[in-house]
Amino acid sequence: MTEVRDLSSLKVAAAAIDSSCQFGLFASSKAYKKGDAILSESPLIILKHPSEPDKVRSQFDKSCFAAKKKPSNDQDENDDNIITDLTLPASSTKDLTAHHIKKLKGLALAAASYAMHRPNLTDETKEKLFQLYHPSTNNNQGDGVSDDEKSALKLVNQALKICQKIAAPDTSLNRLVQDAKGADELINLLLIYSCNAFEGGRIYHRLSRANHSCNPNAIVCGSSSGGDDDDVSVLKAACDIAEGEEITISYLGSYLYAGYPTRQRVLKDSKYFTCQCDRCSSTVHSDLASCLPCPVCHPRTGRYLDEDVMFDEGDEGDLTVSYATPKNGMIAEERSIECKGCNKITSFNPNEQSMRKKKEAACVNYMNKAEEKVYDRLEGNDSVTSNGSDGDKNLDVEKEANEQFYEMATSICGAKHWTTHFMNLSLIEESLANFQSTFMSMGQNAAEDAETMEELLTGIAEAADGIERAWMYASGLNLKTDPSQWLFDYTVGLARALVSLGDAKSQQYAVQWISKVEDYAEAFESDGMQKVVSSLKNAWKRHTSSEGEESDKKRQKVA
Ligand SMILES: C[S@@+](CC[C@H](N)C(=O)[O-])C[C@H]1O[C@@H](n2cnc3c(N)ncnc32)[C@H](O)[C@@H]1O
Secondary structure, three states: OOOOOOHHHEEEEEOOOOOOOOEEEEEOOOOEOOOOEEEEEOOOEEOOOOOOOOHHHHHHHHHHEOOOOOOHHHOOHHHOOOOOOOOOOHHHHOOOOHHHHHHHHHHHHHHHHHHHHHHHOOHHHHHHHHHOOOOOOOOOOOOOOOHHHHHHHHHHHHHHHHHHHHEOOOOHHHHHHHOHHHHHHHHHHHHHHHHHOEHHHEEOOOHHHOEEOOOOOEEEEEOOOOOOOOOOEEEEEOOOEOOOOEEEEOOOHHHHHOOHHHHHHHHHHHHOOOOOOHHHHOOOOOOHHHOEEOOOOOOEEOOEEOHHHHOOOOOOOOOOOOEEEEEOOOOHHHOEEEEOOOOOEEEOOOOOOOHHHHHHHHHHHHHHHHHHHHHHHHOOOOHHHHHOOOHHHHHHHHHHHHHHHHHHHHHHHOOOOHHHHHHHHHHHHHHHHHHHHHHHOOOOOHHHHHHHHHHHHHHHHHHHHHHHHHHHHHHHOOOOOOOHHHHHHHHHHHHHHHHHHOOHHHHHHHHHHHHHHHHHHHHHOOHHHHHHHHHHHHHHHHOOOHHHHHHHHHHHHHO
């Protein structure tokens, strides 16, 4: 069991991020070393979406909304009351985007979950829950409430109305939303949920006081203890933390490695605030993730980079193109980019007079648009996802779309831009996932196998190249968190594929990859994952075992 640290060394105090009396978590009376557990905590409440087939889900659905039957062919005897997809009334969703509807569904399900838990909550838990940060609902003028937070208020009010319409009679949800006091309580609860919930709808007494930073010094990990009934999260130091320092985490997931406009968009969309962390607020900053290929020294034809500079490696030969750094404020209209390579500044100013400057500004706009499009693709908010048909064909459409977006990102934003890395990693994830099943199914037909093997080896080589590039990019950002936080799964996936190939050379190559994530795994990953890492690392030593010989036979057959 991870030790619960002396909580007197942690303090909830007024935070540096904002003057409007918000709080944060501080290492008030001790310092921490990288990997130290700072705090272990179970959630006050889990406002769980019923997306996993378990007892809670079935009970939950029966107790909240009128049950909607699944189509009979995939119906399980025990789950005929499960809601496969909560359908909101058409009148409530008219003119709303898919993203907006998804959020309303999430809120309606969180409301239902709260209604179900509510009778069992102790007064102490309720008190702690309702003390957590949320925008004020106390005045009609919305004084002191930011525009971001006003959108949260609007959304939770819409969600309440929806719950009032769809809650099944005689359920805990219906009783809560039909009562004026209950409805007020639910509004506050949904705001607290919107601003404080972690993955899976978990809300904590202390962890939920940790502010976000785009260069965080702490990471929230699952418990390393692991009993089935435990639901403990552990806050760990991502780097050395000095006594008195604020402890910050990232609310961004992998978008921590994205550029400024996307990071701000994710935080506004998901948590309703404008980030004021150091990485975002510096007006002249050198955040590599926000750099763009310079429109002056990166030659282009129209909006597309010339082929020889798309994948530029920087200082080889006479290639002197470089990425330009954002300057002068971060609002799109105020932004300009400065290139250290050619010393030129390109502005976004639409009123530029000279033709050349107009063209350069248009270039920057294309890059911004491409960044937005890639984000929408990654989030499934794009037309490909919403128009997709069903079944296998859908997977092909998705794959093709990902390849097209990867090419677009590379040719407009360049191979070093975050959009290119993200799209490439999506493709790599898919290719590594297919690797295992394809490899296992080989051994039937020597000629076909040879072809398949060549494809697999090409896939692995491309994956290694893409992951290596992403490592270089992530390391170059110089964040306090280890790049493994983003690249762990891809790196382990690649090592796993290399080990499966079975020959000693591939297995030794796997060791090189595993060594990149080994320290991270030891400090931040579960015991189970540490075992996987150690087994992949030692696979080549077992090479002479029957497992290795079996794979060798397969490879020899192919050869
Ligand atoms: C989970 S709470 C964090 C604790 C909160 N500050 C409090 O007083 O309890 C999240 C809220 O804190 C604020 N916040 C957190 N990180 C921030 C940041 N980097 N910039 C601006 N506001 C931030 C936002 O209002 C956000 O909705």
